[in-house]
Amino acid sequence: MSDLKWNKNFALEQAADDEELLQELIVIFKESSVSDLANLKQGISKGDAAMGRASAHSIKGAAASLGFEGIQEVTSTMEADCREGNLNVATELLPELEELVKMLQAL
Numbered sequence: 001m002s003d004l005k006w007n008k009n010f011a012l013e014q015a016a017d018d019e020e021l022l023q024e025l026i027v028i029f030k031e032s033s034v035s036d037l038a039n040l041k042q043g044i045s046k047g048d049a050a051m052g053r054a055s056a057h058s059i060k061g062a063a064a065s066l067g068f069e070g071i072q073e074v075t076s077t078m079e080a081d082c083r084e085g086n087l088n089v090a091t092e093l094l095p096e097l098e099e100l101v102k103m104l105q106a107l
Contacts, residue, residue: 002070002074002096002099002100003070003103004068004069004070004071004100004103004104005068005069005070005073006067006068006069006070006107007067007068007069008067009067010067011025011026011066011067011068014065014066014067022066025065025066026066026107029062029063029066029068029104030104030105030107032058032059032062033059033062033063033071033101033104034101034105036055036058036059037055037059037097037098037101039051039054039055040052040055040056040059040078040090040094040097041094043055043082043087044087044090044091044094047087049082049083049084049085049086049087050082052078052082052087052090053079053082053083056075056076056078056079056082056090057075057079059071059075059097060072060075060076060079063075068100068104070100071097071100071101071104074093074096074097074100075097077089077093078090078093078094078097
């Protein structure tokens, strides 16, 4: 099982050491990650690697900016797989990403 590997110090630094701003950004990420995950799942189920890549990229970028290294690592691998026109690795990693998004929601 994966871990969020949240680098809170990095995230705070990105939010100019403003805890309230950081919490607002996390709320936004929680919301966007749900819709991006749904799009990623849809891309995988349709065999649409471009859709999968775009969705993984979106999640990866937001996770990176907020220091969620576990999510960033998984989505980076998924994005690379989709970029090559594959969905095999993305399909294998989907349950792991779903678990990480659940952990994120619980924050």
